[in-house]
Amino acid sequence: MQKYNIHTVQKDETLRSIASLYGFEKDVIKLFHNNHCDVKDMILIELNGQKQLFLPRTAVEDKGRLVKFGRGNSLVFQPENKIRRYGVVITIEKGEAKNELKFETSVRWLKTEKGRHFFEIDRTSNLYLNEEEVNEIADLLAYRTSKVLYPLQVSTDDKGKFEAVENPEVFIQRWAGIKEELYKEFEGEIVEEYCKKIERVIGEPESIDLYLRNDYFIRTLFFGIYQSFGRNYSIEETKSFPVIHNHIEPQYRIRLEIDPLKDEYDLINIEGEGKLSDERTVHDFINNLPFSLIVKDQPDMNEEGEMRIQSYLNGKNGLLEYMYLECSMMLNEIKKISVAIAILPE
Template structure:
């Protein structure tokens, strides 16, 4: 069935929805990122903040986004303290600002500013050599330099290690219908390039939630290996909340398990954060009502208890 659209793009034919990203060029959104790794009862947490900006399309028409780290990266609430961690943290700054291209469905496609990263490396390397000493440091810098030289190497490193990219930039902007054959999604926990990823069913909710936003639900699993009974197994659940007009992600929570010799549980939370210290307490349902009123449509007010704040309802506090 075809998608039926009205002026406000809010009404869909049951059984078929289409998500199209309408993120304006130049608009930036700040996101908080929290990733918790739990392996055999040992838990580690990574937290940081990032800014994502929609850029003008490339000369060939590709959609471009700039990603900036706007905070330090905290591990278990502290800055890296071991030498190896400090070194990795210092070297990792070479990637930002990172500009990526995305495909027509919003999925991560590739790095668009590799040459800028190479130029930036000279300054980052100088700081590393000033702040660290020893043969091990020289070897690390040499390996890093070799990896950075090829765009394909940098891209593969991000695909295998960057949870933010592999969670926020999934190909979710497409048509959802009654027949959903599923799609395979990869995450950094899958180090093997041979794995097809988590086979995932996607369900775009027909109704907006109680504060007017859209909800997209993922349910997936690692298919058991037909040829290899010892192949890894696991499950994946994703819960996206999307802006009803621009369709950008307000928040996403992903839960993954990966079982091989041991079981690893990973929870990824990405959520919009207020800008410049301003409170973020938005009710999209109220926007919809006000827009209808402005258009001269009928306005019906039902008495009831005051509505809870956006974040209160979002986080179920």
């Protein structure tokens, strides 16, 4: 991500006039330039032949391009009274095998209470697997039984991070009608198998919560990017993602950076990347262990995995326009989940 701007020095310009143009003190401009330029281009007292100056990223004439931050350069999550439609592509890779899921969904803000935001998510299209509408009976049954969950109500914290499912009581009420339709349309033991699977999920609130914590779309959309980015517009933090199904998700140490300037499309750009940082070994993950069996004062961290994020937010309301998340880790072979979410035209 770009860390500075470049000013081309014009005839008769001085250090003071350039600083005034961008609303900075001249000593701030001089210090910033000297910290980024070659020794031969350093400013001693006044300009002495420099053709270009390195300027802080926020040094722009058009102040409308600056991202509006809260305290501590925090990005504020304000989803009130909004409904958004997204196209979603989820790619699941394991070794040479690769499958791609596509669907469309709507996300509607419901209310905000005590720092928590509540949303309703609904699927608004059929599910496509590898560019074809789902038609294999196993895939179709998995899709049709999961429809009992929608419309789905969830909550997030004030950073936009997924917290909980908020309407689990309605799933049992919906299920009777959906199950009846399934038995009219399909027959055989496979129908009973998939019905029992979803019944085990919706029968217990804890099972529902665990099931949806493994939902790649929800976890990407509500990743929690509305952070305080600090004076350098970047933070390091530990994040988890369900790249594998484990009660204790793999932990990744990532750096998130935000550009304090909106781009030419009036979008706010956030980038992130990092590595797996977990005490569990590849063998531990393969065996679905929630913790490492080897206890050390200074454990060796497993770094055989990566995470990458690219997010673009609307420059006016700060809501998601596009997000790409890629998360991988080594098992017997590399497993990688990629999620792309894009706003759909109204």
